[in-house]
Amino acid sequence: MIKVSGLTKDYGARRAIQNLNFDAQQGEIVGFLGPNGAGKTTTMRILTGYMPPTDGEAIVAGYDVVEESLEVRRRVGYLPETVPLYTDMVVFDYLKFMGELRHIPNVDDRVDEVLDMVGLIDRANGYIGNLSKGMRQRVGLAQALLHRPEVLILDEPTIGLDPGQVVEVRELIREIGRERTVLLSTHVLHEAQNICDRVLIINKGKIVAEDTTENLQARLIGAERVIVRVRGEADELADTIKGVKGVRSVETKEDGAVEFEFASGKDLRPEVAKQVIGSGYDLLELRPLGMSLEEIFLELTGSDAKKK
Amino acid sequence: MRNIWTIAKREYDNYFNSPLAYVVAFAILLPLGIYFALILWVSAEQALFGGGAPESTPINWLFVFLMIFLSPALTMRALSDEARMGTLELMLTAPVRDFELVAGKWLGALLFVLSLAVVTLVFPIILDNLITPGIDWKVVLSSYIGLVLVVSALLAVGVGISAIFTNQFAAFFSTLGLFFFLWFMISLPASYLQESGEVLNYLSLSNHFSTSMNIGTINLGDLTYYLSLTVLGLFVGTTAIEIRRWR
Numbered sequence: 299m300i301k302v303s304g305l306t307k308d309y310g311a312r313r314a315i316q317n318l319n320f321d322a323q324q325g326e327i328v329g330f331l332g333p334n335g336a337g338k339t340t341t342m343r344i345l346t347g348y349m350p351p352t353d354g355e356a357i358v359a360g361y362d363v364v365e366e367s368l369e370v371r372r373r374v375g376y377l378p379e380t381v382p383l384y385t386d387m388v389v390f391d392y393l394k395f396m397g398e399l400r401h402i403p404n405v406d407d408r409v410d411e412v413l414d415m416v417g418l419i420d421r422a423n424g425y426i427g428n429l430s431k432g433m434r435q436r437v438g439l440a441q442a443l444l445h446r447p448e449v450l451i452l453d454e455p456t457i458g459l460d461p462g463q464v465v466e467v468r469e470l471i472r473e474i475g476r477e478r479t480v481l482l483s484t485h486v487l488h489e490a491q492n493i494c495d496r497v498l499i500i501n502k503g504k505i506v507a508e509d510t511t512e513n514l515q516a517r518l519i520g521a522e523r524v525i526v527r528v529r530g531e532a533d534e535l536a537d538t539i540k541g542v543k544g545v546r547s548v549e550t551k552e553d554g555a556v557e558f559e560f561a562s563g564k565d566l567r568p569e570v571a572k573q574v575i576g577s578g579y580d581l582l583e584l585r586p587l588g589m590s591l592e593e594i595f596l597e598l599t600g601s602d603a604k605k606k
Numbered sequence: 607m608r609n610i611w612t613i614a615k616r617e618y619d620n621y622f623n624s625p626l627a628y629v630v631a632f633a634i635l636l637p638l639g640i641y642f643a644l645i646l647w648v649s650a651e652q653a654l655f656g657g658g659a660p661e662s663t664p665i666n667w668l669f670v671f672l673m674i675f676l677s678p679a680l681t682m683r684a685l686s687d688e689a690r691m692g693t694l695e696l697m698l699t700a701p702v703r704d705f706e707l708v709a710g711k712w713l714g715a716l717l718f719v720l721s722l723a724v725v726t727l728v729f730p731i732i733l734d735n736l737i738t739p740g741i742d743w744k745v746v747l748s749s750y751i752g753l754v755l756v757v758s759a760l761l762a763v764g765v766g767i768s769a770i771f772t773n774q775f776a777a778f779f780s781t782l783g784l785f786f787f788l789w790f791m792i793s794l795p796a797s798y799l800q801e802s803g804e805v806l807n808y809l810s811l812s813n814h815f816s817t818s819m820n821i822g823t824i825n826l827g828d829l830t831y832y833l834s835l836t837v838l839g840l841f842v843g844t845t846a847i848e849i850r851r852w853r
Contacts, residue, residue, distance in 0.1 A: 309853075346699040349851045371701040378699075382692035386623050387616075398612045399700045441696075 299324050299449050299479035300345065304354035307340050314340040315503040317354070322496075324448075327475035329494030329511075330483035337503040338483040339379050342451050345481070346376040359448045372400070375447035379454050379483075381438040385427035389418065389437055392426060393444060400445040412440040415470065431458040439467065443474070450474060452482040456489060468493050523587040524567060527555045529580035538577045542569050557587070609706040610713060617714025621680075630676045631722055634669060641668050642729045646736070659737050662730040663749045663820050669726060670756050670815055673719070674789050677757065678781035680718065681764025682774045684711040685843065689772045689850070698851065708765060708843035712836075715761045716754075723753060745822035752819025755832035756811070760785060762839030769846035785811065 300322040307314045315337035322328040330338045344351045345358055347367040356363045359373035384392055390409060397405040413419045416436040421429065426437060435458055442450060455471065456464045471480060472493050484490055490497050491511045499507040528535060536550045539558055544566050548558045560566040567584060574581050621627035642665055649660035685708070688694040697707050734740045764781045771777040793810040796803035807813055814828040 343695075348695055348699050349853075368701050368703070371699055374699070376699045378692070378695050380692045380695075382694075382696055384693055385691075386620065395612065395616050396696070396700065399609055399702055401608065 299359055300328075300481060301357040302341075302345070302354070303356075305341065305344065305351050305356055306353040307337075307344060307349075308352045313503055315500075318500075318503075318505055320498055320505060320508060322449075322479050322481055324479050325475065325477055326496065327471065327480040327482070327494045329490035329497040330481060330500060331485065331487065331490050331497050332483070332500035333485060336500045338500060339453055340503075341500075342376070342453050342481070342483065345370075346374050346451055347371045372445075373448045375442035375445065375450045377435075377438045377442045377452045377455055379457075381434050383426045383434055383437060385425070387426055388423055389413070389426055389429070390422040392437070393440055396441050397444050402445055408444060409440075412443050415443065416440045417466065432460055432463050435459055436463070436467070439470070448478055450478055450480045450482075452480065454484060455482055456484070456486075464489075522561075522565075523557060523559045524570070525551075525555055525557050525583065525585050525587055526570065526574065526581070527583035528574065529582055534577075535574070535579065538573055538579075539570055542566060542573050545570065555583075609702045610710045613702070613707060613710025614713035614717060617684075617711055618717045621714070621718045626679060627718065630679055633676055634672050634722055635725060637672065638665050638668060638726055638729070641665055642732075646733075659741075660733060661745070662733050662741060663745060665726060665729050666749045666753050667816060667820055669723070670753055670820075673757055673760055674785045674811070675782065677715075677719070677760040678764055678778045678785065680715050681711075681761055681768050681781065682778035683768065684715065684765045685769040685847070686771045686774045686777045690774075694847075694850070698847070704847040704851075705840070705844045708769060708840050708847060711768075711843075712758075712762050712765045712840060715765065716758055719757050719761065720754065723750065723757075742822070748822045748824055749820045751824065752815045752828070755819070755829065755836075756815050759811075759832045759835035759839065762836040763842075764839070766839035766842035766846065769843040769850075 300320075302321065303319050305318040306316055318337075318341060320328075330341070332338050343349050345356055345363060347363050347370045350364045358370045361369040361373070363370050384395075387395070390413070393409040393412065394405055397409060402408050410419065410422075413422055416439050418433060418436050418440065421433060426434065429437065435455070439452070439455065442452065450471075452471070456467050459467060468489070471482065474480060475493070475495075482494070494511055497507075497509065497511050498505050526535065526539065531554070535554075535556050536548050539545055539556055540548050544560050544564065545558050546560065548556060550556050558570075567586075571581060571584055574584075642662075645660050645662075645664065649658075652658075685694070688697060698704075730741055730743075730746045734743075763784065764777075767781045767784070768774075768777040771780070788809065788811040790812075793807050793813065796806040799806070808827070808831065814831045818825060818828050
């Protein structure tokens, strides 16, 4: 449903994205993961026909985004990152207006339907300007779903929502993704893991990794990192932990906590705990450290550089 | 066409939500009402000394004259504000042609001004009842056709300029400056130039209305002038939007 080849976009002298290649099939939820300024929004804007690429080609729902922009726009639902809305309009009127631009038959019924889907039916007659950020986000989502698009492109769909709403919106996206193609961007790794079938990691305008979430995690992490904290002075804690077989790269932090790593597969935490307690320490904390997105980036960009 | 109408309808409704539009309506209708009262009063005085029957067309002239200053306020936000608020992204990713967006904005503004023009129809109607044997409705019709054409051109140019800017005040002053120049200044040097002066006279906004359609003569040159200006305004707007996409 989405096929991108050699996509490049320059803003003046600055290259925003460079030679992107990827595709997305029907019924697939693809996550676009990257830090701010990586080129996620630029790519999405090209795919939605908002602006043409400098070079390369993108086919969305069977049409070229430059040559047949209107056909693409008919088939794509888009939630822009900033969620632009006509704040001086009533929710229902706004959605009806967008629906009329898309020539949706029985537009009133359809608007009620999507408002129900995003849980805003009781705010249908309120002004958009009076809605909270999370509600506006859902109005934007309703607008993107209005015409039952074949391809849904969502730029940071859960940003600004409260935890309960995040769960709801993710559920909604997962449901839609069963039949349609969804491309969503996020900088929350957890979110990508949660809803995406496949993840593209983009950094500085280039795709640095592309895989299913499980593979990516396994490939990236390869080792597990744990932090240990005990009561009181712990000068020899590091040595104690070093004594456990399989433990590597032990490091004492400034506050006395000790971090160590072991190869993923065999969990060494019980052994370490026994050893620490056996040595007479009062164990306060033994916690695995998740890898943050930043660390994954460093890892990816770093390994990338090494290969070259 | 359907999209132009959808956008125009939203735009039209939107004017009634905006205090600015009410200010513009007030700033047009109040002076027109006062002017009409003055016309009646003066001609009643003069009738004692055999003065001619009053006409309603000077009111349309005043309408058009006020539009030179007020129409930029109606169009300044048309597309500049969409760009500033980011809603332009919505419009440019909806299945709507750039031209349809610009034309819809223009049509919405035109319909708003036409609503005001409909209100001013009370003046010739009152006048027709006051004097015998009534007024010459053909001149009134010609005057209103002229009014619609001038306003259409002004609004198209205003919307076109609004597409260039992100700041509404930049759009306002550019539009106002251009209209001021085209209405008052462009034909000033015409008297010093012989044949080439005719070109400047033709380009003047006021010449095609005040001394022709508003006194009952419709000619092809005047129609062409205002229609061309309308098309040019919409073309500038569409091009400006396309350039935005490429930037």
